[in-house]
Amino acid sequence: MENLTQKIAELGKRRGFFFQSSEAYGGVSGFQTYGPEGAELKRNIEDSWRNTFSRGLGHREIQAPTIMHEPVFQASGHLDGFDDMIIECPECETSSRADHLVEDNTDINEAEAFSPEQIEGLIKEHDLVCPDCGNSLSDVEVEDFNLMFETNIGPGSGQKGYLRPETAQGIFVEFPRLKQYARNQLPFGITQIGKAYRNEISPRKGLVRVREFTQAELEHFIDPDEDKPDISRVENVELLLYPVNKQEENGENYVEASVKEAVNEGIVNEWVAYYLGIAKEWYVEIGVDMERFRFRQHQPDERAHYASDCWDAEALIDGDWIEIAGFAYRGCYDLTKHGKHSDSEREFSVFKEYDEPETVEKTKIEVDMSVLGPEFGDKASEIAEKIERKVELAPEVAEEGPIFVHLDGEEYAIDSDTVSVKKEKEKKTGEEVVPHVVEPSFGVGRTVYAILAHSYYEDIVDGEERRLLRLESEVAPTEVAVFPLMNKEGLGEKAREIAERLRDYGFSVKYDDSGNIGKRYRRQDEVGTPLCVTVDYETFEQEPETVTVRERDSTEQERVRVEELEEALIARL
Numbered sequence: 329m330e331n332l333t334q335k336i337a338e339l340g341k342r343r344g345f346f347f348q349s350s351e352a353y354g355g356v357s358g359f360q361t362y363g364p365e366g367a368e369l370k371r372n373i374e375d376s377w378r379n380t381f382s383r384g385l386g387h388r389e390i391q392a393p394t395i396m397h398e399p400v401f402q403a404s405g406h407l408d409g410f411d412d413m414i415i416e417c418p419e420c421e422t423s424s425r426a427d428h429l430v431e432d433n434t435d436i437n438e439a440e441a442f443s444p445e446q447i448e449g450l451i452k453e454h455d456l457v458c459p460d461c462g463n464s465l466s467d468v469e470v471e472d473f474n475l476m477f478e479t480n481i482g483p484g485s486g487q488k489g490y491l492r493p494e495t496a497q498g499i500f501v502e503f504p505r506l507k508q509y510a511r512n513q514l515p516f517g518i519t520q521i522g523k524a525y526r527n528e529i530s531p532r533k534g535l536v537r538v539r540e541f542t543q544a545e546l547e548h549f550i551d552p553d554e555d556k557p558d559i560s561r562v563e564n565v566e567l568l569l570y571p572v573n574k575q576e577e578n579g580e581n582y583v584e585a586s587v588k589e590a591v592n593e594g595i596v597n598e599w600v601a602y603y604l605g606i607a608k609e610w611y612v613e614i615g616v617d618m619e620r621f622r623f624r625q626h627q628p629d630e631r632a633h634y635a636s637d638c639w640d641a642e643a644l645i646d647g648d649w650i651e652i653a654g655f656a657y658r659g660c661y662d663l664t665k666h667g668k669h670s671d672s673e674r675e676f677s678v679f680k681e682y683d684e685p686e687t688v689e690k691t692k693i694e695v696d697m698s699v700l701g702p703e704f705g706d707k708a709s710e711i712a713e714k715i716e717r718k719v720e721l722a723p724e725v726a727e728e729g730p731i732f733v734h735l736d737g738e739e740y741a742i743d744s745d746t747v748s749v750k751k752e753k754e755k756k757t758g759e760e761v762v763p764h765v766v767e768p769s770f771g772v773g774r775t776v777y778a779i780l781a782h783s784y785y786e787d788i789v790d791g792e793e794r795r796l797l798r799l800e801s802e803v804a805p806t807e808v809a810v811f812p813l814m815n816k817e818g819l820g821e822k823a824r825e826i827a828e829r830l831r832d833y834g835f836s837v838k839y840d841d842s843g844n845i846g847k848r849y850r851r852q853d854e855v856g857t858p859l860c861v862t863v864d865y866e867t868f869e870q871e872p873e874t875v876t877v878r879e880r881d882s883t884e885q886e887r888v889r890v891e892e893l894e895e896a897l898i899a900r901l
């Protein structure tokens with residue numbers, strides 16, 4: 329018996345949702361092409377996301393390049409920390425993701441949280457073997473494998489570049505321009521829908537783990553001391569939560585709480601909870617089944633290097649919980665790193681003006697270079713800088729005996745008389761604040777996949793098995809299909825005329841006159857078209873003219889006046 333994953337893969341190929349790319353050349357694992365139905369479904373999901381998370385919340389969308397040069401990823405931490413654990417079979421040379429090997433063959437979930445040494449121990453303890461050739465992996469080393477695709481920018485060896493592993497970095501590096509655009513006012517949100525690339529060790533399950541995928545990300549820049557989310561907007565939205573403490577208990581014990589309760593009881597950070605609420609409502613709207621949906625908190629060891637808290641939206645498909653989005657509190661990690669690495673810290677902060685200027689006392693440190701210069705020559709200014717830093721941290725050192733500083737492995741004793749420390753009063757009109765970042769990050773392909781899996785049904789109609797996708801009309805590739813019962817005696821012309829009219833009105837419409845009518849209904853059921861309009865002989869027999877409107881889920885048909893068709897379809901959609 330086929331499982332749901334196989335059924336979706338089969339439907340994906342047969343009906344043009346998604347399939348292995350470049351199949352004619354044998355294909356390469358981790359790359360999928362969206363066919364006409366899939367591309368339309370994906371586009372509708374992206375538009376719906378845009379309406380909810382970008383326009384709907386007053387945020388603005390950008391498009392940054394997908395290739396970025398090396399310093400960006402040195403700063404972001406991806407060069408050092410964006411690794412998965414790999415184990416290579418010495419016999420057949422197949423590489424496997426070591427944590428997945430453990431998860432797939434033991435009772436352990438979330439093995440990603442373990443270190444390579446712990447995973448090595450578990451592989452030995454459970455005597456795990458290569459999934460391809462069955463050779464024992466007990467004594468094989470588990471190593472870190474960086475997931476970024478590397479490339480060269482420009483001719484020759486050029487500059488080293490990487491395909492971005494998340495769209496987020498394209499937003500962070502542009503912060504200096506974006507804050508100008510936002511007139512230096514926090515909070516503001518920037519969104520981006522675009523491709524991200526990860527050289528996954530073992531791509532799997534169609535759209536679930538691929539090497540090129542689309543993300544829809546929102547980076548909300550906030551002042552951590554002042555900005556609060558508008559919880560009232562989502563306070564009563566009910567959440568099914570799986571916090572870390574419940575994951576440590578036996579069985580799947582969830583917390584059911586409204587957004588307001590989750591915040592008040594300290595289960596979820598208020599900003600993250602706000603976005604969980606908005607996301608939950610959006611998932612309902614686009615057809616993710618709430619009976620197969622939860623929010624799971626990351627274990628501390630599982631969190632990405634930049635996140636201080638993170639919750640995933642997970643959809644249950646074929647008994648596996650699949651992460652379809654992540655909601656991270658990234659704090660000031662990214663902007664601080666880019667500020668430091670690009671040597672432009674002020675560009676990555678926002679000047680926050682006080683309501684009233686404040687008078688502050690400032691310590692002014694001066695080192696007498698007329699003494700240091702002759703004594704230390706070209707080392708004098710470096711020594712002076714070190715003295716200033718030392719006195720700034722502990723002003724009392726300037727009052728007692730010599731000040732000791734170290735430079736190039738040597739110790740220098742400087743007479744404290746060469747340093748003067750003065751307190752001066754200064755008017756301060758504001759301060760530099762490094763914004764914190766709240767990040768809802770959605771995998772578009774995984775959302776497509778979850779919707780396909782959750783809307784897939786089989787039933788019996790007229791004694792025959794039927795497969796259908798109960799897609800919400802908001803995301804369905806086609807809203808209305810128009811058929812002539814037969815393509816003769818003017819039925820085809822009339823049906824074409826109606827299809828044109830509906831298209832002009834703004835519906836997404838498919839016209840189909842091939843094969844028998846039953847088959848045409850089945851085809852539309854399988855691609856999730858909510859309504860079919862059929863022109864038949866009765867159309868011309870009645871005055872005014874009528875057509876049948878068939879509803880996908882119930883298969884019920886009703887006669888509707890052609891002149892009132894648009895209103896009738898809108899009411900049903």
Ligand code: GAP
Pocket residue numbers: 493494495496526528535536537538539541543545651652653654767769770771772773774
């Ligand atoms: N900027 C944060 C970030 O990238 P992530 O959890 O690594 O966070 C966000 O990725 C989402 O992108 C995931 O929840 C998932 O839906 C999607 N995603 C990640 N890796 C993927 C892959 N290899 N194939 C398909 N989707 C993926």
